[in-house]
Amino acid sequence: MKNLLEGRTAVVTGAAQGLGLAIAKAFVAEGANVVMGDLNEEAVKEAAAGLGVGDRALGVACNVVSLEEVEILVTTAADRFGSVDVMVNNAxxxxxxxxxxxxxEQFDQVIAVHLRGTWNGIKTASGVMREQASGGSIINVSSISGKVGMLGQTNYSAAKAGIVGMTKAAAKEVGFKNVRVNAIQPGFINTAMTAAMRQDVIDAKLAEIPMGRAGEPEEVANVVLFLASDMSSYLTGTVTEISGGRHI
Known part of the structure; x- marks a missing residue:
């Protein structure tokens, strides 16, 4: 059976660790070339090498707040591999x-990275994809925090909710060129960030989840893989919650 992303090229931002790295791993396992962007150049180059697929994975320094740097990231993928078929705005x-x-400053930083960063990714990737006969798939990483709002996260919840609106608007603009734009909303996922939480906070969050456990990065990556592949060829403008039923 042919791999889901055989011969395709994906760009993933925020890919040095966590969800971004898990997504990159899922992509290369299904045959994709992957260009991984991250603010931490040393870490992302090391992460790319660690995938064990040689020249099929490339790590590039990228601050997603800068349109120019995102353009360099996407252009690098197109020049190296000949196409940009998938873009994951995860940073x-x-x-x-x-x-x-x-x-x-705290408000502006979060809005800039999430909202402007995602807009930069959509703008740049769709510009390339709409010129390809095959089109492409863009996946934006929102959060369950963008659905319900979280204490202490007026900046983050606003940004993640904004990504949903941006996803739907962009999907309407580029659908006629066979460019699909979808979003995911992960819930409580086992990452370095959640591992640092106090146990009582973790317990309170787990109590809200019908499935009774945190999600794994690989479970998020599998949904992104589905959205990146032809298995979701008639999906655009959608928002998929990956939350174990939390806040349904």
Whole structure:
């Protein structure tokens, strides 16, 4: 059986660790070439080498807030491998604080990375994909926090909700060129960030999940793989919750 992404090229931002790295792993396992972008150049180059697929994985320094750097990232993929078939806008940060204590800088940083960063990725990748006969698939990483709002995350929840609106608007603009734009909303996932939480906080979150457990990065990556592949060829403008039933 042919691999789901055989001969295709994917770009993943925020790919040095966590969900981005899990997504890159899932992609190369299904035959894709992967260009991994991250603010941490050393870490992303090491992560790309660690995939064990040689020249099929490339790590590139990229600050997604800069349109120019995102253009370089996507152009690198097109020049190296001949196409850009999948774009995953995953890069993100948190700067949690209550609205009373949050600074303007903390608000602006989160909005810039998530919203402007995702817009930069959609703008650049769709520009390439719409010129390809095969089109392409763009997947934007929102969060369940963008659906329900979380304490101490007025910046993050706003940004993640904004990604949903951006996804739907972009899907309407580029669908006629066979470019699909979808979003995912992960819930409580086992990552380095969640592992650092206090146990009582973890327990409270788990109590809200019908499936009774946290998700694994690989479970998120599998949904992204589906959205990247032809298995989802008639899906665009959708938002898929990967939350074990939390906040349904």
């Amino acid at each position: 993100g940060i948190t700067r949690d604080a209550t609205i009373r204590k949050m600074t303007e």
